[in-house]
Amino acid sequence: MTLHSSVPLVDAHLPEGSIPAYDGEVHHEDAHLLVLEKPAGLLAVPGRGADKLDCLATRAQLRWADALVVHRLDQATSGLMLMARGIEMQRRLSAFFADREIHKRYEAMVHGIVMHADGLDNWGEIDLPLILDWPQRPRSKVDHDAGKPSRTRWQVMTHNIQHDTTRVQLEPVTGRSHQLRVHMEAVGHPIIGDTLYGPNDGAPRLMLHARELRLAHPANGGELSFRSEVPF
8 A cells, every 4th residue: 555645653742752763674774765674563654543653654753754654564564664755755656656666575374275376486366356344444355346456466485284374475466455465365365363354373473574675766766675584
């Protein structure tokens, strides 16, 4: 999901020290953008209410005052998150997202043995339209009549026959809310630890990680490529 907000996220009236400045891994820092590591369980952007102001974006602004949001990760998802520095860079990066010029790859552990897509090295695609499930929000659902076009590329990495699980890599072609989670559940392989869409499997976290990020630098056009170690 691409967000367009030039309003600073930090509340000047917050008690000093009530939210810590970002102290996680910085994959990239320059005058134009940041690439940060978001841990599982931390909101990407503020939620509603004072108790939900603590998030990666707020922590980033406490360290870099000009940091602005251009996309987000689900609270339960870990991995690479890109932020702009300043309104002009936010506009450029938001346009990159809108034009699908930013490549993202995730890694996930899912329930069941996923069959390879027409050969060991081939990628498959899930093409199922999605819409917000208003009576059960924040859930989304497949809706062939009113849903927005939504596509996810997937590839099998390894199988664990003993535990009946599969490690997959996922690429969202579109960026709908909860897209990877809904698509994997819809094809019968919910992501392990998904308390919204999967079974109560007792996993300690959602096994979904934003592993890779590639883009052209919005200021000079140079190629940027980042990879985050998968923590599961």
